[in-house]
Amino acid sequence: MTDDLGLLLEVLPPAIRRRLDEHTERDDLIEVVLDLGRPPEARFADSVADLAEQPVTREELDYVVERVGRFGQDNRAGIERTLHRISGIRNRDGTVVGLTCRVGRAVFGTLEVVRDVIEADRSVLLLGRPGVGKTTLLRETARVLADDLGKRVVVVDTSNEIAGDGDIPHPGIGRARRMQVPSPREQHAVMIEAVENHMPEVIVIDEIGTEAEALAARTIAERGVQLIATAHGNTLENLLQNPTLSDLVGGIQAVTLSDDEARRRGTQKTVLERKAPPTFDVVIEIQQKDRLAVHHEVAEEIDYFLRGAPLNPELRVRTRDGKVRIEEAPEIDPDRPPAGSLQGPRSAPPMRFPGVEPPRSQRSHGGSKVTSGPSSISIPGGRRDLRHLQRRVRIFPYAVSRSKLERAMRKLHAPARIVNDLPEADLVLTTKAHDRRQPRRLRDAQARGTPIRVVRSNTVTQIENFLIRELNLRPQDAGAEQERALAAVEQGIQEVRDNDHPVELPPQMSYLRRLQHELVHDHGLTSRSRGEEPYRRVVIYPE
16 A cells, blocks of 8 residues: 655645644544634544644645645645645635545555456446545556556546546556546546547546436447446445436336236336446445445346346455455345335336336337237247257246356357246246245246256356256367366466466466466465466466
8 A cells, every 4th residue: 555645744734744743543544624713633544633722724724725736626636646635615705715635545456356357348337435445446447457457548537536646647557548637527528538549448437427427438338448437326226316327327217018018027017127238237336445245247137126126236355364255146036026126016106216207108009118028939749949949048047046147158158048027938947946846937937838947056057057958068168178277277276386486377268267266266376367368368376
C-alpha cells in the first residue's frame, strides 16, 4: 500500500500538521475536515479526533487552497502525482468555507479475490457504498490488465481519483493510459472519444451516473471493448430500481400478455421483463473491503428475479491469512418463489419500478408484446431423439444450478441452450432427489410429453457427464485436454518445489487456465497468467 501521506500533510496549516504527525493512528487516516468556524477534525477508520481547540479560520482555508491544484467544476482539486483529493464547500459567493482532504491510497493485491472474473474478458460493473473501496479496486484492475495481461487499457478519469492529479498518471495504474475529462458533463463524450481515437481493448470508468454515460457505455460494449466501471448503488436490486442507470443491466419494462400467453405462463397479464441485453455481463457488489458478492450471469439472474426468485450471488471472502473463500449461491426451488416476490400470486398487482409504466390495455387477440414459445417437434414413438437434432437443444433446469449448467455447456461447446419456460423445453434436467419426489413441475413436464433427464447430484462433473451422454459428445473432446492441463500443473508444482524457481506451463484456453490456478492454490502456491491469446499460459511461483 502506498499513500504519499507526507505530501498531503504539507498542504495543511502548520499547527494541524504537527498534531497529525504526533497522532498514534496517523497511518489509518481517512480524511481531514476543515470547516470555517469549527474545530478541524481527523477521521480514521473507527474514530474521529479534533486537531485543535480553536476553530478553523479563513486564513487557514486560504493556506490550503493556495497549495493544491486548480479546483474543477466538480469542486475537487488534487496534489500532483498523488491520489489525494481535496473537495471544497462554497458559500453563495463562491468562496470556500469548508474543505475535505481525503487520503488517496494505491493498494496492491486487492484484485486477487476476483481476478479470475476480471481476466475472463467480460464487462464488469462494481457497486458499493462510498468509501468501501470501489475506486481502489478499479485502479488495481487497470494496472493488472495493462501490466500482467499486456492489454491496451484506457482510463477515463473524470475527477482524477483513479490516476491522480497532474499530467503524469500515478504509478498505481501501471502502463494503462489515462484520459482526463475537462468537465463531469463531458464524461460520456470522452468515453466515446477513447474508443474512436485510441483503439483500447479495455476502458476503465469511475462513477457512471447519468443517462448519457449509460448510453455511451452501451455503445462501447457493442463495439467489443471490455468495460470495467463503477456506478452509484449498493446492490444489483438497487440498480434495477434506478430509472437512470437500470439500462446498464438491461432495464425493465412492463409487458401485457395475451390471455393465452398469461394462462400458459401461469401469471397475471401484466408482467415485468428485461428490456435489452445488459451492458455489463457481471456485477460485483463490494459489501466490505474483504467481502464481495459476484453476479456471474446478470441477464439470467434478472430474468429469474422478475419471475419471483431471489437474487443469489456467489460470495467471496478474503480471510485473514490472505486466502479467498468462495461460497456458491444457494440453490432455488422453482416451485417456491419467496414471499413478496415481484410477480407474486396470480391475482397480485406487479411491483412498480420508477420510470416503468405499464402499457395501455391491449386486446388479448392482438396486443401481446410477447410471443408464445416455439411449437413442439413431432417425435416418432413419443420420444425425442435429441442426439440427432440439427438445432441447439433447449434445456429447462429444475433444481439444477443454472450457472453450473451454463459453465458445463461453455466448457464442452455443447449445442444446447437454457430456457426459462417449460413449454419451450426439449427436455427437463433435474436431480435424482427431485425426480423421486415428483413435484408439480415435473408432473407437468410428463403430461406434456417432455423428456425428463436425471443427474445424481448437482455438480459440474455430473452435469458434464449428462451433456456428453445426451448430446453424443465424445468424452475425449471434453476431458482429455483437461486431464493433460491438470497433469502439467502437478508436474510444474513438483518442479517448483524441487528447484525453488518459477515454472511456466504450456498455453491453455481460459477455462483450463482457471482450473490450473485453482489446483495451484489448493497446493498452497501462487500463480499468474502471462502472455496474450492464444499463447496465454500459467506461471507457478515458489512459496
